[in-house]
Amino acid sequence: MIVSIDNLVVNYGARAALRGVSLEVCEREVFGVLGPNGGGKSTLFKTLATMLSPASGAARIAGFDVDRQSTEVRRRIGVVFQSQSLDKKLTVAENLRAQGHFHGVSGAALTARMDEAMNRLGLADRRNELVESLSGGLRRRVEIAKGLLHRPAVLLMDEPSTGLDPGARRDLWRYIKELRDVQGVTVLLTTHLLDEADRCDRLALLHEGKLVAAGSPGELKARIGGDVVTLEAVDPLALREALEARLGVRAAVIDGVVRVEIDNGHRFIAEAVEAFPGAIRSVALHKPTLEDVFLDETGVTIGSDS
Amino acid sequence: MMHFWMPAATLWWRDLVRFWREKTRVLGYVGSPLLFWLLIGSGSGNLAFFFPGALVLTVMFSAVFSTMSLIEDRREGFLLSMLVSPAPRSAMALGKILGSSTLAWIQGVIFLCFLPAAGYAPGWAGVLEAVGVIFLIAFTFTALGFVIAWQMDSTQGFHAIMNLALFPLWLVSGSLFSMTTAHGWVRWLMRLNPVTYMVSALRQALERQPAPDMPGFSVSVAATAVCAVLLLAAATAFATRKSARSFA
Numbered sequence: 001m002i003v004s005i006d007n008l009v010v011n012y013g014a015r016a017a018l019r020g021v022s023l024e025v026c027e028r029e030v031f032g033v034l035g036p037n038g039g040g041k042s043t044l045f046k047t048l049a050t051m052l053s054p055a056s057g058a059a060r061i062a063g064f065d066v067d068r069q070s071t072e073v074r075r076r077i078g079v080v081f082q083s084q085s086l087d088k089k090l091t092v093a094e095n096l097r098a099q100g101h102f103h104g105v106s107g108a109a110l111t112a113r114m115d116e117a118m119n120r121l122g123l124a125d126r127r128n129e130l131v132e133s134l135s136g137g138l139r140r141r142v143e144i145a146k147g148l149l150h151r152p153a154v155l156l157m158d159e160p161s162t163g164l165d166p167g168a169r170r171d172l173w174r175y176i177k178e179l180r181d182v183q184g185v186t187v188l189l190t191t192h193l194l195d196e197a198d199r200c201d202r203l204a205l206l207h208e209g210k211l212v213a214a215g216s217p218g219e220l221k222a223r224i225g226g227d228v229v230t231l232e233a234v235d236p237l238a239l240r241e242a243l244e245a246r247l248g249v250r251a252a253v254i255d256g257v258v259r260v261e262i263d264n265g266h267r268f269i270a271e272a273v274e275a276f277p278g279a280i281r282s283v284a285l286h287k288p289t290l291e292d293v294f295l296d297e298t299g300v301t302i303g304s305d306s
Numbered sequence: 307m308m309h310f311w312m313p314a315a316t317l318w319w320r321d322l323v324r325f326w327r328e329k330t331r332v333l334g335y336v337g338s339p340l341l342f343w344l345l346i347g348s349g350s351g352n353l354a355f356f357f358p359g360a361l362v363l364t365v366m367f368s369a370v371f372s373t374m375s376l377i378e379d380r381r382e383g384f385l386l387s388m389l390v391s392p393a394p395r396s397a398m399a400l401g402k403i404l405g406s407s408t409l410a411w412i413q414g415v416i417f418l419c420f421l422p423a424a425g426y427a428p429g430w431a432g433v434l435e436a437v438g439v440i441f442l443i444a445f446t447f448t449a450l451g452f453v454i455a456w457q458m459d460s461t462q463g464f465h466a467i468m469n470l471a472l473f474p475l476w477l478v479s480g481s482l483f484s485m486t487t488a489h490g491w492v493r494w495l496m497r498l499n500p501v502t503y504m505v506s507a508l509r510q511a512l513e514r515q516p517a518p519d520m521p522g523f524s525v526s527v528a529a530t531a532v533c534a535v536l537l538l539a540a541a542t543a544f545a546t547r548k549s550a551r552s553f554a
Contacts (some may be wrong), residue, residue: 049390074392083382089324098384101316102391104309146387 227265321405359481
């Protein structure tokens with residue numbers, strides 16, 4: 001396991017930000033950490049990036065402890081921050097050169113790596129432009145080029161798509177998959193976006209500092225199985241009770257909407273509408289999404305800003 | 307050794323490049339002490355007396371404010387990527403302090419060009435001595451700025467410290483009145499104040515003769531150098547320390 005996290009507890013002052021998280025990431029995997037803001041994913045990211053010390057438990061990258069062997073870990077990780085870690089008054093090439101120097105790469109070897117990184121990320125014709133003159137998407141690409149310059153085994157990315165337009169997001173994901181397939185890099189990223197989480201090989205769902213579920217997006221959704229039916233009702237609580245009593249299904253009321261997970265949802269809809277005329281305002285059916293998985297495990301939604 | 311000097315030199319170089327690209331903003335630090343000196347010096351009819359103090363003020367402003375960028379820089383800026391790199395923290399402290407002190411030194415030397423207007427004629431030896439002393443002063447203030455900025459979460463707090471501690475220290479450093487004219491406890495404060503030794507070293511480098519009412523030249527230089535070394539050690543220790551905050 002290239003990344004292994006064992007019962008990790010991290011505190012921010014008196015507040016517990018991670019409360020005993022264990023998970024493992026395989027080599028050449030794109031692993032996503034999904035959760036609402038404040039769920040603990042940023043804390044996990046910072047701990048793996050050697051910026052925070054755990055209170056107890058341990059995290060290892062390539063066999064090295066992120067807290068006690070942080071220098072060894074830093075040689076092997078590339079970190080792509082959500083906020084800009086670029087100097088806007090320097091050019092693209094100058095930013096990359098500085099990054100190389102921090103990692104002990106210099107001279108002709110560094111120039112070769114810079115050229116390679118800039119070519120791969122489509123930055124070659126921008127090399128002498130000041131970072132402040134670049135668009136958000138281009139800046140993110142410079143951040144990634146920077147994170148990869150020292151050829152890390154693991155790339156850590158904090159909310160990589162945030163602030164990018166759809167075109168730039170597509171490019172980013174094409175590149176992430178290429179990294180995995182061609183260069184064998186393991187990518188660990190945090191996100192609160194469902195569509196981004198859907199593209200990962202495997203996922204961990206974090207809520208209030210705890211791991212609520214882990215697995216591939218397909219596996220997670222298969223846990224729910226069947227269909228998800230949501231019903232808007234005149235009186236949601238009364239409808240829930242009536243559904244449970246008369247049709248023998250398990251229902252829940254979330255945000256004023258009655259929600260039922262069931263096989264053969266289309267048949268259930270027919271029954272329900274037939275059984276309670278006038279009580280139902282509208283009905284919708286969908287296949288389970290990661291939002292449903294999260295809702296199922298925590299009783300709350302990830303957030304409406306996706 | 308390469309892994310120490312290369313990151314340190316890179317940070318130093320970065321400060322110089324940024325300085326060159328933002329000349330007008332940074333040179334503002336020379337402007338206000340210069341105006342201050344011209345007004346108070348011309349008004350009191352003694353441009354020479356106020357010159358060394360005004361120069362020290364220029365260097366202090368520049369040194370301390372260019373370390374202020376550390377506060378943002380390591381939380382959501384350029385230094386973040388250095389903090390998660392294998393480069394030693396001591397290299398980061400030294401590189402940053404050398405970079406900012408070089409800028410403060412350049413501004414001090416620009417101020418020194420007004421020497422003839424102040425009525426000083428120290429000769430080349432005196433100018434060279436002054437240039438050296440200015441670097442030492444710049445280094446000391448930058449190291450102090452690093453130590454303060456590293457503890458701070460906001461730039462507002464940094465301004466408060468500047469106004470509450472540093473500016474008063476400058477006021478009682480022999481910049482505005484000499485130790486012999488000072489009364490009571492202020493005289494003792496002046497003797498304990500590290501800035502007194504900076505002003506005294508610079509004043510004597512320019513006057514080319516020992517002044518009876520202040521510490522001697524070598525004592526002044528030595529006292530400043532001791533401060534510089536202690537502050538550099540503190541800066542390195544702070545930067546190396548592991549912390550449970552959002553940076554380490």
